[in-house]
Amino acid sequence: MNLVRFNMLLVLSALSCAACAAPSADAMRAPRLRDVRLGSVPGAKLEAFARERMQSPFAQKEIFGEARRAFETRDDDILGHGGLWRGEFWGKLMLSTARVADYLQDAALLAFVREECRRLMALQDADGYLGSYRDKELVSIADPALTMRIYGWYPVWNLWNRKYAIWGMLAAYKATGDKAILDSAVRQMDQWIDMLHRRGLRLRDTGTLGFNGLPSMSVLKPLLLLHAETGDRKYLDYAAEMLPDWDREDGASPNFFRNAANGKALADWYPKPWDWAKCYELMSCLDGLLEYHRVTGDARSLTTVAAIRDNLAASEANPFGGVGYGDKFIHAAKRLNALSEVCDAIHWIRLNLDLFEITGYGRYMDSVETAYLNNFLPGVFRRGDYGAFFVRGQCRHENQYQCGFAYNHCCVNNMARTWMDVAEGTVTRDRAGTFHVNLYQDATVTLDGVTVAISGDYPVGNVVTVRLSEKAPVAFRKPGWCGKMDVAPLSDDGKAYRLTFAMPARLVERDLPPERPTGEDRLAWWAETRYTDGWDGKKGWDVRRRYLKSAAATLWRGPLLLAKAKRVGDTEAEIFPGRTVNMKGASVALEPCGKDEAASWGVWGAWTATLAVPGENPVRVKVCDFQSAGDDPRGEEADAFSVWF
Numbered sequence: 028m029n030l031v032r033f034n035m036l037l038v039l040s041a042l043s044c045a046a047c048a049a050p051s052a053d054a055m056r057a058p059r060l061r062d063v064r065l066g067s068v069p070g071a072k073l074e075a076f077a078r079e080r081m082q083s084p085f086a087q088k089e090i091f092g093e094a095r096r097a098f099e100t101r102d103d104d105i106l107g108h109g110g111l112w113r114g115e116f117w118g119k120l121m122l123s124t125a126r127v128a129d130y131l132q133d134a135a136l137l138a139f140v141r142e143e144c145r146r147l148m149a150l151q152d153a154d155g156y157l158g159s160y161r162d163k164e165l166v167s168i169a170d171p172a173l174t175m176r177i178y179g180w181y182p183v184w185n186l187w188n189r190k191y192a193i194w195g196m197l198a199a200y201k202a203t204g205d206k207a208i209l210d211s212a213v214r215q216m217d218q219w220i221d222m223l224h225r226r227g228l229r230l231r232d233t234g235t236l237g238f239n240g241l242p243s244m245s246v247l248k249p250l251l252l253l254h255a256e257t258g259d260r261k262y263l264d265y266a267a268e269m270l271p272d273w274d275r276e277d278g279a280s281p282n283f284f285r286n287a288a289n290g291k292a293l294a295d296w297y298p299k300p301w302d303w304a305k306c307y308e309l310m311s312c313l314d315g316l317l318e319y320h321r322v323t324g325d326a327r328s329l330t331t332v333a334a335i336r337d338n339l340a341a342s343e344a345n346p347f348g349g350v351g352y353g354d355k356f357i358h359a360a361k362r363l364n365a366l367s368e369v370c371d372a373i374h375w376i377r378l379n380l381d382l383f384e385i386t387g388y389g390r391y392m393d394s395v396e397t398a399y400l401n402n403f404l405p406g407v408f409r410r411g412d413y414g415a416f417f418v419r420g421q422c423r424h425e426n427q428y429q430c431g432f433a434y435n436h437c438c439v440n441n442m443a444r445t446w447m448d449v450a451e452g453t454v455t456r457d458r459a460g461t462f463h464v465n466l467y468q469d470a471t472v473t474l475d476g477v478t479v480a481i482s483g484d485y486p487v488g489n490v491v492t493v494r495l496s497e498k499a500p501v502a503f504r505k506p507g508w509c510g511k512m513d514v515a516p517l518s519d520d521g522k523a524y525r526l527t528f529a530m531p532a533r534l535v536e537r538d539l540p541p542e543r544p545t546g547e548d549r550l551a552w553w554a555e556t557r558y559t560d561g562w563d564g565k566k567g568w569d570v571r572r573r574y575l576k577s578a579a580a581t582l583w584r585g586p587l588l589l590a591k592a593k594r595v596g597d598t599e600a601e602i603f604p605g606r607t608v609n610m611k612g613a614s615v616a617l618e619p620c621g622k623d624e625a626a627s628w629g630v631w632g633a634w635t636a637t638l639a640v641p642g643e644n645p646v647r648v649k650v651c652d653f654q655s656a657g658d659d660p661r662g663e664e665a666d667a668f669s670v671w672f
Contacts, residue, residue, distance in 0.1 A: 049323065049324040050321060050322055050323070050324060051320055051321055051323075051324040051329075051385075052458070053321070053384045053385050054384065054385060054386055054387030054457060054458065055383065055384045055385075055387055055455035055456070055457055055463065056384075056455060056456050056457075056474075057384060057451040057452065057455050057474075058450075058451065058454065058455075058472050058473060058474040059129075060126060060129045060130040060447055060450055060451065061129055061130060061131075061132045062472065062473040062474065063130065063450040063451070063453065063470065063471070063472050063473075064470060064471045065446065065449065065450055065453075065468065065469070065470050066468070066469030066470055066471075066482075067468055067469040067484050067485075067631075068631045068654075068655075069399075069404060069446070069449075069468055070468075070469065070470070072404065072407055072409065072411065073127075073443070073446045074411075075409070075410065075411030076407060076411040076414075076442065076443060076446075077127050077131065077411075077443065078411060079410065079411035079412040080120075080411065080412065080439070080443075081123075081124045081127055081128075081136060081443070082133065082135070082136055087139055087143070089434060090120070090434040090435065091117070091120060091143055093116075093432055093433065093434050093435055094113075094116040094117035094120050094432075094434075094435050094440070095117055095143075095146060095147060096113075097113035097114045097116065097117065097159040097188075098114065098117065098147060098150045098157065098158065098159055098192075099150060100159075101158070101159055101160060101161040102159075102161065103159040103160050103184070103185070103188070103430075104160040104161055104162055104165050104183075104185070105161075106177050106178070107162075107177070108168070108169070108170055108173050108174045108177055109165075109168060109174045109177065109178050109181065109182050109183045110159075110160055110165060110182060110183050110184060110185060111182065111184060111430045112182070112184035112187065112188060112429070112430065112437070113159055113188075113429075113430045113431075113432060113435075114158055114159025114160070114184070114185070114188025114189070114191075114192070115184065115187060115188045115191045115437065115440075116432065116435040116436075116437075116440050117147065117191070117192060117195065118188070118190070118191025118192040118193070118194055118195035118196075119191050119195065119437070119440035119441050120195070120435065120440045121140070121143065121144070121192075121195030121196065121198065121199055122191065122194050122195040122198045122441075122444060123440060123441065123442065123443035123444050123447075124136070124139075124140060124443070125140050125195065125198035125199040125201070125202040125203075126198055126202070126443065126444060126447040127443050127446075127447065128140050128202050128203075129201070129202040130447060130450060137202060137203055140199050140202055140203055141199070141203045141205050141208070144196055144199045144205070144208045144211070145207075145208075147192070147196075148207070148208070148211045151211060151214065151215070152218075154218050155214035155215055155217055155218030156215070156218050157189070157192055157211070157215050158185060158188060158189050158192070159185075159188050160185045160188075163185070163222070164222065164226070165183060165185055166183065166185050166186050166223070166228065166233040166234070166243070167183060167228070167232060167233045167234065167236075168181050168183055168235075168236045171236060174236070180235075181235055181236030181237060182235050183233075183234060183235055183236075184234070184235065184242065186219070186230070186233055186234060186242070186243040186246065187234060187242040187243060187245070187308075189215065189219060190243075190245060190246040190249060192215065193212045193215050193216055193246075193249055193253070194248075194249035194252070196208050196209070196211055196212040196215075197209070197212050197249060197252055197253060197256065200212065200256070201256075209256060209257075212253060213253065213257060213259075216250065216253055216262065217261075219246075220261065220265050229268075229272060230243045230244045230246070230269055230272070231243075231244065231269075231272040231279075237302050237303055238303060238305055238308060239279070239280045239281060239303060240272065241281070241305060241308035241309055241311075241312055242305075242308045244269050244272070244312050244315070245308055245311035245312050245314075245315060246315075247266055247269060247312060247315025247316065247318065247319065248311070248314050248315040248318045250262050250265060250266050250315075251263070251266055251315070251318045251319060251321075251322050252318070254266070254322065255322070263322065263323075266315075266319060266322075270284075270319070270328075273312075273316075280296065280297045280303055281296065281297075281303070281309065282296075283312075283313075283316070283331055283332075283335065284327065284331050287330075287331040287332075287334040287335050287338070288334055292338065292341075292342035292343075292358060293335065293338050293339060293342060293343065293356050294342065294343070294356050294357050294358050300355060300356055300357050301355050301357050304355050304356035304357065305354060305355060306343075306350065306351035306354050306355060306356055306368065306370075306371040306374070307354055307368065307370045307371055307374055309356070310371070310374040310375060310377075310378050311374055313332045313335060313336070313378055314374065314377055314378055314381060316328040316329075316331065316332050317329065317332050317378075317381045317382065317385060318381075320332075320385070321385065329385065329386075332378075332382070333382060333386075336378060336379070336382060336391075339351075339356065339375075340394065341360070342356075342358060342359075342360055343356050343358070343359045343360060344359065344360045345359045345360075345362070345365050345367050345402070346365045346420060346535075346581050346588070346670060347365060347367055347372070347397075347398070347401045347402035347405070347418060347420075347588060347653075348394070348396075348397030348398040348400070348401045348402050348586075348588070349367050349371060349372040349375050349398045349401075349402035349403075350371065350375050351367060351368070351371045351375075352364075352365070352366055352367070353366045353367075353368065353417070354368040354370070354371055361539060363537075363539060363541075363574075363575040363576070363577065363578055363579075364419075364420060364421075364574050364575050365418075365419065365420035365670070366417055366418075366419055366420075367402055367417065367418045368416065368417055368438060369402075369403065369406035369414060369415055369416065369417070369418060369438035369439075369441075369442065370437055370438045370441055371402075372398050372399075372402035372403045372406070372418070372445070373403065373438070373441050373442070373444060373445045375394065375398050375402075376394075376395050376398050376399055376403065376445055376448055376449070377444070377445075377448055379391040379392070379394040379395045379398075380392075380395050380448050380451070380452045383395070383452065383465070384452070384455065387457060387463075389465070389504045389505070390507060392452065392465045392466065392504055393506055393507040393508070395448075395449070395452060395465075395466070396466060396506065396586050397508075397586050397588075399445065399449055399466075400486065400586055400587060400588070400652075400654065401586075401587070401588040401653050401654065402418060403442075403445050404654035404658075405418050405424065405653055405654040405656070405657065405658055406418045406424060406438065406442070406658075407442055407658060408658055408659060408660065409629075409655075409658045409659050410659065413426070413439055414438060414439040414442050415438070415660075416436060416437070416438050416439075420669065420670045420671060421573050421574075421602075421603075421668065421669040421670065421671060422573050422666060422667060422668070422669075423657050423660050423667045423668075424657050424658075424660060426660065449466065449468075450470075450472075452465055452466060453465060453466045453468075453470050453472055453481070454470075454472040454474060454479045454481075455474075456474055456475060459500075460499075460500060461499075461500040461501065461502050462474065462477065462479060462495070462499055462500065462501045462502070463501075463502050463503075463504065464479065464481065464493055464501065464502070464503050464504065465504045466504075467481060467483070467485040467486070467491045467526070467528075468481070468485055468486075469481055469482050469483070469484060469485070476497075477495055477496055477497055477499050478495070478496040479493065479494070479495055479496075479501075480492075480493070480494045480495075481493055483526075485528075486528075486530070486584075486585045486586050486587050487587070487631050487632035487652065489527065489528045489529075489530045489585065490525065490526070490527050490528075491525070491526040491527075491528070492517070492523070492524070492525055492526075493523070493524045493526065494517075494522060494523045494524075495521075495522045495523070496522070497522065498520055498521040498522050501524070503524070503526060506528070506585075506586060508533075508583070508585060508586055509528050509529060509530075509585070510529055510531075511528075511529040512526060512527070512528050512529070513525075513526070513527040514526050515527075528585060530584050530585035531584075532582065532583070532584055532615045532616060532617040532636065533582075533583050533584075533615070534580045534581070534582055534583075534608065534613060534615050534638075534672065535580060535581045535582075535583060536578075536580045536609050536610050537578045537579070537580065537581075537609060537610075538578070538610060539578040540578075541576055541577050573603060573666070573669075575671060577607070578607070578609050578610070579607040579609050579671035579672060580607065580608055580609040580610075580613075580671070580672045581670050581671070581672065582615060582636060582650065582670075582672050584617055584634070587632070587652050587653070588652075588653040588670055589634070589636070589650040589651065589652065589653060589670070590650060590651060590652075590653040590656040590657075590668045590669060590670045591648055591649070591650055591656075591668060591669050591672075592630075592649075592650075592651055592655075592656035592657070592667060592668040592669075593666065593667055593668070594628055594629060594630060594651065594655065594656060594667070594668070595628045595630060595633050595649040595650070595651050596628070596649055597648060597649055599666050601648050602666060602668065602669045603666065603669060604646075607671070607672065608638050608640050608646075608672050609672070611640045611641070612640065612641055613638055613639060613640045614638070614639050615636060615637065615638050615639075616636070616637045617634040617635070617636055617637075617650075618634060618635045618637070619632075619633075619634050620633040620634060620635065620649070625651070628651070629655065629659070630651040630652060630655035630656070631651070631652045631654065631655050632651060632652045632655075633649060633650070633651045634649070634650050634651075635647060635648070635649055635650075636648055636649075636650045638672060653668075653670055656668035
């Protein structure tokens with residue numbers, strides 16, 4: 028009873044704080060999507076992806092049609108006592124497509140966005156419910172034992188699915204201005220809030236068992252975006268109701284506010300992190316807290332998220348520049364191997380971009396850059412028609428077919444959001460009026476009437492030209508990896524600059540003990556023993572024999588992770604030599620291959636690497652940018668690449 032009273036006091040306190048909300052202005056202001064164009068290889072990948080998965084007749088009929096089918100059939104819960112997550116696919120796809128339509132200002136695609144939303148809205152119940160579960164009130168697990176017998180775990184994704192439908196429609200409204208789409212999202216959210224209030228259910232007690240409400244509570248961000256669009260107080264009040272469950276006297280997981288500064292790695296906050304520390308959903312909640320800070324000025328939300336982000340950067344860094352291992356926070360920084368769900372890269376990038384926009388601290392953009400180039404782009408297939416579920420450090424990336432669907436999965440439907448985030452973060456303007464060039468891939472950005480053009484094919488090229496359409500104060504981010512960055516004016520009018528980045532080859536060595544997964548360390552065991560999915564959906568080549576049993580180094584040039592690959596002519600013996608240069612005092616040098624040669628191999632950049640260990644014969648091997656090494660899985664053999672040296 029005392030705990031009930033205490034929690035009620037926390038709720039009332041949170042509502043009181045929300046009532047006196049004072050918005051906090053970001054340090055940085057981003058351009059509109061329609062005023063940005065991304066170029067070079069990443070921009071070409073975006074164009075192919077948009078064409079194949081959004082603009083083409085096949086995409087609009089088959090890919091969207093399959094995603095919509097989850098709402099037409101409402102059979103995610105057909106087995107009862109739990110349910111699947113097919114209902115997320117439409118919302119993610121619409122969230123991505125609406126933002127790309129806004130970016131491209133493609134009239135036909137904008138019209139499709141409006142029409143597709145209308146098709147889904149036709150399936151909405153009179154009370155506002157729009158979902159993929161026939162039992163709209165199935166939001167938690169009532170009988171764990173029975174659910175386990177049916178599914179083999181404890182899934183229920185009803186609210187998670189609905190979050191994405193609401194968010195996708197919000198994005199569609201922002202892109203099209205169609206008020207009917209916003210009205211549908213409002214009715215969906217109102218039914219959600221009314222239903223849970225009527226049942227006396229807190230969001231922490233809903234969703235897949237073991238995740239402590241994280242999937243459902245990740246509605247915080249779109250909820251606050253809905254508040255921003257409507258001005259309706261109830262959405263801010265509902266957001267405030269969630270916060271006490273992250274600030275609990277009883278210490279129940281994840282307790283963000285109290286654990287953020289406890290000095291422990293996140294994986295050590297509670298036992299068995301492979302059961303509860305779900306990367307994607309946890310970072311989605313953190314992004315919601317940042318939005319809460321923006322709306323209310325709540326400083327504690329910002330400092331909590333910043334502390335957890337630093338915790339993850341230290342304890343969960345993976346070799347791709349992202350965080351996590353197999354979608355769990357289980358000390359990824361100590362893992363010999365690398366396995367990263369692309370959704371985790373997407374949300375790590377989003378989290379750091381939001382922190383940068385709020386604070387202006389450039390170190391967050393260091394994380395955006397490395398994760399974008401080496402954790403996100405490798406997972407996007409170069410043909411644009413699909414993408415990986417997991418990015419791996421060797422062999423080939425993992426495709427996945429989820430819930431019986433052929434064209435949609437959780438990561439591929441999210442992918443375009445990252446290009447849009449990068450577009451927003453490339454050039455920003457601070458409160459004093461200074462333009463900040465934060466990312467250096469080829470791009471043009473117009474903000475406040477000033478156009479900034481960036482060229483140089485960075486980071487394969489190390490010399491970048493930045494031209495402004497008119498004279499304005501400008502600052503250039505010096506990347507954290509860069510020992511020397513020269514900035515030289517190209518004209519006397521202050522409108523053109525040449526940036527030269529020192530990009531010596533560098534080995535990143537890892538002092539880690541041999542890995543011997545125990546029976547308790549379930550995720551490491553799972554990653555060691557699972558198979559990759561082949562393109563045809565059948566279980567394919569077994570990657571176990573290529574998993575590292577002792578530590579190896581990675582090779583970098585600037586922000587680019589490099590890989591050995593069959594694509595550039597490396598043999599299997601060169602890709603998997605059975606020995607390492609790690610912790611042996613090795614030196615490394617890179618000699619660039621010509622652009623024509625790299626293009627003939629189908630890679631962005633290629634080099635000849637010479638690695639020399641004292642007392643051993645030097646080894647010469649071709650390497651390429653990691654994102655090019657395995658992004659065409661149907662055109663490569665199983666032993667396609669390795670980032671390990």
